[in-house]
Amino acid sequence: MRIFAALLLMVATIATAPALAAEEARPERIVSLNLCTDQLLIALAEPGRIAALSHLSRDPDISYYAEAARAFPSVPPDAHAVMRHEPDLVLAMQHSARNTVALLERLGYRVLDLPVAERLADVGAQIRALARALGEVARGEALIAEMEAALAALDPQPSTNQPTAIVYQANGFTIGAPSLVDDLLAAAGFHNLARDLRLTRQGRLPLEALIYADPDLLIIEEARVGSPSLADQLLRHPVLERARPRSTVRVSADLWTCGGPFSVEASRRLAALRALAPWEDAR
Amino acid sequence: MTGVAKTDRLQPIALASRTQGSWLFIGLTLFILLFFALSLSLGRVPLAFFEALGALLEGEDTLGAIVLYEIRLPRALLALMVGATLGLTGAALQGYLRNPLAEPGIIGVSASAALGSVLVFYYGLAAVFPLALPLGGMAGAFVAVLLMHLLAGRQGSALGLILAGVAVNSLAAALTALALNLAPNPFAATEIIFWLLGSLADRSFTHVALAAPLMALGGLVMLTLGRALDALSLGEETAESLGVDLGALRLRLILGTALGVGAAVSVAGAIGFVGLIVPHLLRPLVGHRPSLLLPASALGGAALTLVSDIAVRFAPFGPELRLGVFTALIGAPFFFYLVIRLRRETW
Amino acid sequence: MNLIEAEGVSVRLGRRPVLERVDLAAPAGCVLGLIGPNGAGKTTLLRLLARLHPPDEGALRLDGRPFGEVPRRVFARSVAYLPQLAVLQWPLAVERVVALGRLPHLGPWQRPGRRDLEAIQNAMEAADIGAFATRAVTTLSDGERARAMIARALAVEPRVLLADEPVAALDPGHQLQVMALLRRHAQKGGAVVVVLHELTLAARFCDRLVMLHEGRVLAEGAPQEVLREETLEEAFHIRAHRGRFGDETFVIPWERVTTNAAAPDINGAGK
Numbered sequence: 001m002r003i004f005a006a007l008l009l010m011v012a013t014i015a016t017a018p019a020l021a022a023e024e025a026r027p028e029r030i031v032s033l034n035l036c037t038d039q040l041l042i043a044l045a046e047p048g049r050i051a052a053l054s055h056l057s058r059d060p061d062i063s064y065y066a067e068a069a070r071a072f073p074s075v076p077p078d079a080h081a082v083m084r085h086e087p088d089l090v091l092a093m094q095h096s097a098r099n100t101v102a103l104l105e106r107l108g109y110r111v112l113d114l115p116v117a118e119r120l121a122d123v124g125a126q127i128r129a130l131a132r133a134l135g136e137v138a139r140g141e142a143l144i145a146e147m148e149a150a151l152a153a154l155d156p157q158p159s160t161n162q163p164t165a166i167v168y169q170a171n172g173f174t175i176g177a178p179s180l181v182d183d184l185l186a187a188a189g190f191h192n193l194a195r196d197l198r199l200t201r202q203g204r205l206p207l208e209a210l211i212y213a214d215p216d217l218l219i220i221e222e223a224r225v226g227s228p229s230l231a232d233q234l235l236r237h238p239v240l241e242r243a244r245p246r247s248t249v250r251v252s253a254d255l256w257t258c259g260g261p262f263s264v265e266a267s268r269r270l271a272a273l274r275a276l277a278p279w280e281d282a283r
Numbered sequence: 284m285t286g287v288a289k290t291d292r293l294q295p296i297a298l299a300s301r302t303q304g305s306w307l308f309i310g311l312t313l314f315i316l317l318f319f320a321l322s323l324s325l326g327r328v329p330l331a332f333f334e335a336l337g338a339l340l341e342g343e344d345t346l347g348a349i350v351l352y353e354i355r356l357p358r359a360l361l362a363l364m365v366g367a368t369l370g371l372t373g374a375a376l377q378g379y380l381r382n383p384l385a386e387p388g389i390i391g392v393s394a395s396a397a398l399g400s401v402l403v404f405y406y407g408l409a410a411v412f413p414l415a416l417p418l419g420g421m422a423g424a425f426v427a428v429l430l431m432h433l434l435a436g437r438q439g440s441a442l443g444l445i446l447a448g449v450a451v452n453s454l455a456a457a458l459t460a461l462a463l464n465l466a467p468n469p470f471a472a473t474e475i476i477f478w479l480l481g482s483l484a485d486r487s488f489t490h491v492a493l494a495a496p497l498m499a500l501g502g503l504v505m506l507t508l509g510r511a512l513d514a515l516s517l518g519e520e521t522a523e524s525l526g527v528d529l530g531a532l533r534l535r536l537i538l539g540t541a542l543g544v545g546a547a548v549s550v551a552g553a554i555g556f557v558g559l560i561v562p563h564l565l566r567p568l569v570g571h572r573p574s575l576l577l578p579a580s581a582l583g584g585a586a587l588t589l590v591s592d593i594a595v596r597f598a599p600f601g602p603e604l605r606l607g608v609f610t611a612l613i614g615a616p617f618f619f620y621l622v623i624r625l626r627r628e629t630w
Numbered sequence: 631m632n633l634i635e636a637e638g639v640s641v642r643l644g645r646r647p648v649l650e651r652v653d654l655a656a657p658a659g660c661v662l663g664l665i666g667p668n669g670a671g672k673t674t675l676l677r678l679l680a681r682l683h684p685p686d687e688g689a690l691r692l693d694g695r696p697f698g699e700v701p702r703r704v705f706a707r708s709v710a711y712l713p714q715l716a717v718l719q720w721p722l723a724v725e726r727v728v729a730l731g732r733l734p735h736l737g738p739w740q741r742p743g744r745r746d747l748e749a750i751q752n753a754m755e756a757a758d759i760g761a762f763a764t765r766a767v768t769t770l771s772d773g774e775r776a777r778a779m780i781a782r783a784l785a786v787e788p789r790v791l792l793a794d795e796p797v798a799a800l801d802p803g804h805q806l807q808v809m810a811l812l813r814r815h816a817q818k819g820g821a822v823v824v825v826l827h828e829l830t831l832a833a834r835f836c837d838r839l840v841m842l843h844e845g846r847v848l849a850e851g852a853p854q855e856v857l858r859e860e861t862l863e864e865a866f867h868i869r870a871h872r873g874r875f876g877d878e879t880f881v882i883p884w885e886r887v888t889t890n891a892a893a894p895d896i897n898g899a900g901k
Contacts, residue, residue: 204602206603208355211328212350227468230474231473231474234485237485239354507738513730514733516718516719517730518717518719520680521712521717521782524710525706525730525733526702566720571721
């Protein structure tokens, strides 16, 4: 019965699909399926053009614009749910929601599949690509210029004698290089110690190894304060407070889970910390 | 003739000797001390043990001292106490049910304790009120011991007990998976492996402080059962005629099990088979006496868990193994062996 | 003075009466035999006396005191119970099993003292099991095990010994040995209540017999008064050869009767 109804709906939607005409038109009903495209969309588009966002966009622990996202309907990564919003543009990010994206493309929907921002430099390209699809080129360029200006203002010290830092995430993961976070650390003037441990991108770092790595700054990526898990409980292990009592900082994950204009904020806060602390003494 | 008899009279053969099992207890204690020290000195990073220990004793905050005190010491302490609790509970349950297959893991007590812990942990109660964590585990364990009584009965056959255990275990595991899937934290669903297989990695003194007093209390309750369990080896009626209050015995056993296993599982997950293997290996060494088997199994359980917890740190690849993986690898074949032997004897 | 007595005790299992207003009294020095066909309620009555089961009606007294007033440990020291089937879960050493008889005398953490060791040794000697004191009980023959269990009960040094078919499955030699043990316990001032199926042994060793039939006392008194033609026929549906050997009465069950017709006198040596 249900399947039959779903089939009917599918046929009906195909018949009325606004597929071909939308090629050059300015999209007015945009659905985003990914946390990172959600945030870029909020940064670039008028609220009236956003039809729906992924449910993760409302999670304040990982979404910088969580509050703004609450104004929009949330949509699960499911083709039928997306179709119900009659979108004229669907935003997705490579490697996620593949089945949904494939199905939507087959049904004739216009899908913009942005590449993942592996480095800080990719964020600009992402913004530019999305701005063009939205017809907001000027706004996109302005955002990029703003980001670059903010980065330039950080003015990292010469690369010798940089203080070291390690990011510690839920489940004991740390972030190596190349990565967005590694770039943000560098922009703030820190040397990512995970590089020396030969960890690429994400790797698990046993707690003991973390303490022994002895970074100048321990950056604990805090998430999920409200809902407990063992993965997050590790980040509250008492040893983390004892090993580096004066140079442990908790950073909210929403700043760098995705690349965006807001990511620079992470570097700015870290740079401020670097300016404050007497790193030579700490060594 | 009568003279010879007279001299014999006051020397009942082994009864008067106070040394039965002494060597076993001394040996087990030495073994535990050795592996406790090894547990402190071996880990993911090479640590100059004596140097770190020296620094720790002098109150210096070297990295070694911090790792030793904050990471390895709580881990070793928990291995000791969780293992002792599991060994002791296994021996007590086997003595009470007079069934060599009784064990907190097999009869579903551990899995139910895990369910109780999961419910209070992932839905935020333990964050507000830390003691809720072991209390949740205890509630789960309590329900399971009670269920086991209802399902398998006190005179239940070995088979009936195992079947009841299968039912309780499956139900508890299914509900645990459900609870974790519905939990608000996205990591929760992946953490079922901890609750079903157990681990002592990255535990802290917070966990020791929460669980150790309750485990100690449960252990004390169970250690008082020795005499009654001895009497029970002649059957319930004889035991009762010897002055054993079966109702009180049952209550103490259930309370002790709930306290000990509930607290242990709430901080370490369900570690299987320790309570099965240990009493079995030690029983002949204490002359099969349940009263001696209780303390011996506590020591043996601590020893086995310490050894297992060291072994899992040296998995040849990837992150360290779950403790329950290791104990199941050595425990399950043991279980097979016991089942085959029981079949030959009774079924 | 009766060491142990039951007065008008009734037990019902659901609606079925198992025992109906049964009286029984065993004074010091008495071996009291409980006889009757299967299902007559003998074991139930013994369990009542051992305080393992409460009666639905009636009173039970130990040494004149109602059971309810006797503390658990005092009762356990005074009354030893030997169940019909020996349960032996673990291969404990024989002397360990016997030593369990001392439990009611020991405080929670008290070790057996000199007095306890003596009692254990006495019990083992009385039951003649010294030869295998250190063997595992599970390796014993039926006869050896029965004696070990009796030694366990004797080690309690009880005033009342309750034994449920202690000689079942024993050969005649061991049957006589066990019955003699019970007699000796009575001679020392204790009381024994023993369930027996062997009418010959019952007549030979018991001072008094209580014959139960369908939950009621059919006959009670000295063996020759209880083991009469009518009672044997009503309770067991048997005819028996009865006679005397010196002072002792003996009964040899001879044939089963299926009709209610009066049995011809087949006793060559009738009274």
